[in-house]
Amino acid sequence: MMTANRAFHVIAPPPTPNGDLHVGHLSGPYFGADVFSRFQRLRGSQVTSALSIDENQSYVVTTAERLQEDPKELVARNYDDIRRTLQMAAIHFDTVGRPDEKYTRFVSDFFETLYAAGSLIEKQVQVYYNTADERYLFESYIKGRCPTCFDSTNGNICESCGHPNDPFTLIDAGPVNSSAGKDGLEIRTVRALFLPMESYRARIKTFFEESEQHIRPTLKLLLTELLQSPLQDFPVTYVSDWGIRIPFDGLESSVYNVWAEMYPGHLYWLKEAGRTATEKSADTLSYVQFLGFDNSYFYTIAHVALAMAAQDAGLSVPVASHFITNEFYLLDNDKFSTSRGHLIWGKELLSKYNADAVRFYLAYTNPETQQTNCSLDTMTAWIQTNLVDKFEKIRSVYNKRVGQGVITGQGSPEWNSWIQTFQHRFELVYSPDTFSLRTAAQTFVHYMDLVEDQLVKTEADRTSAGIGRAVAALALFAAPLMPTFASRLAEELGISGHLSWKELPVIGNVRPLPPGLITLQALAASTVSSSS
Missing domain, CATH: 1.10.730.10 (Isoleucyl-tRNA Synthetase; Domain 1)
Structure with a gap:
């Protein structure tokens, strides 16, 4: 039995506003977070749930380029569509936020505190640069094969095996949305800020050893793989013109890595949703993170290290007490794919079928520990x-x-x-x-x-x-x-x-x-x- 007077902070990854939500999205963290929150409220527990959109994500830019649309207009349209689809699915969050000046200031203050405390290190690193598009390549701007599992991937994370990657180490790397192809690639050296992950590895291992019962099998295996070897430094900044600008000398042409931005971003939106009021009146407070397995490294390794760094720097910030993952939901035994048109949009399904019935089926076939089919x-x-x-x-x-x-x-x-x-x-x-x-x-x-x-x-x-x-x-x-x-x-x-x-x-x-x-x-x- 759980503590009677218990409070929960519930968070899910911000959807990227480069499109609306399809059924694969709905089956994952958003639905899980909603059901969990509804039950805890039914029990009388206090719940603060928050969601936002990943507006500063590079995939917004590459999608806008493909559609020949202004990225800000793409974000605005899809933000409204995402909120409507969540409402149609009866998926409730206390706030569904969109980054603004207050959000940007909060995130910037977080990293300025870490920078002042010496938690971040500055390095010169080699990166790919696409001369045809005048763009440094990372995340959605670059594709290749994962150096760990050799599946096709974009930069920085492989959604198949869950391992992070340095885009410079991708096999057969090439730019995305570039007419010049690999002919425009050249190697350049840039300055960037990093979080020295190896200095946190022992603490992260101890943290998960103490909370092992909360971890699903695939995440447990991934953590074992990641933590058995030295951790590579986590990039906090990239050279780009899309995102939150860096205020430090020599880094003015850089922005924060959205996966670094996301941790303080979650704290901001929880606060906006009423975090303080919940915390004061509860005997215990749990921070429950719902997430897709493909993003596990960022949430369970990078964000935990960021939280530890922030605590060392004197900030009072939480580390998630529970990580509830899900695997991919397949459509007719194949991955959902917007580019291939292999998908069912959430609003199309929910305009035809009863949301409760769809929710019940998504629960019954949920990909919580392995891929399942719709x-x-x-x-x-x-x-x-x-x-x-x-x-x-x-x-x-x-x-x-x-x-x-x-x-x-x-x-x-x-x-x-x-x-x-x-x-x-x-x-x-x-x-x-x-x-x-x-x-x-x-x-x-x-x-x-x-x-x-x-x-x-x-x-x-x-x-x-x-x-x-x-x-x-x-x-x-x-x-x-x-x-x-x-x-x-x-x-x-x-x-x-x-x-x-x-x-x-x-x-x-x-x-x-x-x-x-x-x-x-x-x-x-x-x-x-x-x-x-």
Whole structure:
């Protein structure tokens, strides 16, 4: 059991505003963070959740060039689209921010403190420069093969193996979006700031050894690989004209690495979302980081080192207590790809299908420990069979029992015991230590199976005694995964007030339930719950 008066800071990686969110995006950290936050609030815990967009990311520039569009206009449009798609999916964050002057000042102050404390080192390094485009190459500006796993990759991180890379060491490296190809490449030497990662390796190893139970298998393996050898210095700056400018002498043509910027950025948005008020009134405070496995190095190595450096410099900053990863979600057994058009946009799916039903399927097939597959035909068939039809059968038999006058709002010792057992199960699968969307969805299916089984039994005297309470508990158990369905069911059952994990809901109206409480097709906008 978790501490009763517990508070959580919940954060997810900022989506890059070079496009809207597709279903692969929705299946990952954003959905996980939302479900986790909903359950913790249901339990009475205080939750501050924050998200922003990765406006200073180089992929914005390369996408804008490909689309022949101004990057600032691209960001503005996609920021609005991303927020709308999250809303359509009922994915709630207390703030979904966009960098502004206050944000830029906060990030700059953070690194100026580290610079003044001597935490950052300055080095001369060799980099590729594309003479045709007059651009230094890093991240989205360069492509090649990963020197660790040899898969195709862009600069600085390989999304296949999770290892960082120095763009200068990429195999068969070449520029992106350049008509000159490799002919325009030359090697130049530039000044840059770095965080000396090797000096933090022992502390990082100790940190993760003490929190090993919070780590999923693929992340544990990656950490073992990364921490068994000396860590390369982490670049804090790049020579570029897109991003937050560096104020230090000799580095005026550089910007902060967005993956370095991101750590203080998270702190800023949590503060904007109400971080201080949450912290003061809680017995314990946990910082829960949701992330995709492909970005694990930045969050679990670079950001942990940045936090340690900041603490050494006298700043009061947190280190994440939990890292909850997910793998890639595949579409028809292949990676989602915007450039190849192999994707389903979130807003297109959610304009056609019920957001609660989609959320339930994303949970049931979630790629939490390995890659999983999404197929539209499989999805619709599965939702119809395992959610819509199953609940319709429960509704039909429940209404019949209401007509027979055998349903009351009271519980029974047997049902109270069963419900408490399921409550304990849900508490485990929604705990930050053992969080599992797949197990949560499976557990909900098992509960519906139990309710259906007991409703159709002929021994009405025994099973009907607590069946009203059992159906009411459906609303409680559905709330984190399917908030609109839970709200509509609670309203039809006459459950007063907000659903609370501490008190089992009691039926206020024993009456037939209407059809359509959960459907495959999208609901009208007026029926969708926006509550968190």
